[in-house]
Amino acid sequence: MCLIDYKISTYEEAVQVVKEVGLLPLSPLIPHYPSLDSITSKEHWYSGSEFDPWLWRAQFPVDGVAAYGKFVKKKSVLISREFLPLVSAILGSQYSVAKRYNDGLVSREALELFTLISEEEGIDTRVLRAKAGMKDKEKKKVFDNALLELQGSMDIIVSGTKEKTNVSGEKNGWSSTSFETLAFWSKNNHVDQRKIETDEAKHELKNHFEQLCGPESMKALVKIFKL
Template structure:
């Protein structure tokens, strides 16, 4: 795989379009991540060249789906590859059926319902609405969000700044979420579905054309090629 050097947001979008799958941090051996292809000195500066700021722009612009979809790690997936990844990692069963069959936690169902009723909901608001603001609820809340991202049911839609009563920024921004169906429809992602094994074959062929054997081994574990 060629070496990528990225300085601007538009250059990062070009890389995502080219390789289709870009982790935020190191995840796949001999494979790029956003932090490995961008200058370290640009991170957390709050400037237009800060890749940490871009992570919220990608899903907002529809340039890539963003979330902790793989191994509980944040990754960016291109619009072109997203349908294949959803067919592999997602489920053909409804939320209700998965809960009935013991495949989904009660907390995940509750959070999904709240997100679907308030697309783009701020994490802070979601905690309050779910009655999970207390410290002892942090773990099940975080686990439920990871569960929903890992099953491709929700996607990060951006970030929202914390403000005071005067409307001034006050504290860290928080993540906001949408259901994957809502996000995909808004950004004109192909919503047709194919058989999981066919999706695996197509995704395997894509990565085989650009990856080293070591990287392919890692992708095989993730997607079950």
């Protein structure tokens, strides 16, 4: 079990939890480990109020508190600014997306989306899909998979959400996600840019989680980060 039991109701409290644990999934991902879903009241989700954790998720990257994206097992997680260099050293790559593409390690669609995001940091998902020529229904899965690929390798992050508006500027439909490259977000939010060796990162993460988690949680974390 996790050695700290959280129950929160405000965004400010959520910020403190993210800073303490370093890694906070949105929904249960690691046995006996906190998630934003498990430490908040179900009644507040999707309420649209200031107590709505669904709205908080996009506020963390905007405020520079945490990087947000589907970094682990294709699931959404928050990684604190302080923890980001450690996690990136393990899950990310030291080689550029272009080099990995040339080496056959990255899909053509992922390279294309990464290039577009690099050229327009903070791009709206709807705009990105249109510019990539993937607006057709049959291309949605390819588009989604390319975004998952880039998040899983920590090349891009969710930088926030943008409201859909009509010609009058009024809200019209669901908000959409926006993306930035991890490098751009890190620079803007003063993330430690020093190069961390993978073994050093694993050692620091293991020490941190061992103080926070019990055996079942550690077993899952060891598998995720190859500690």
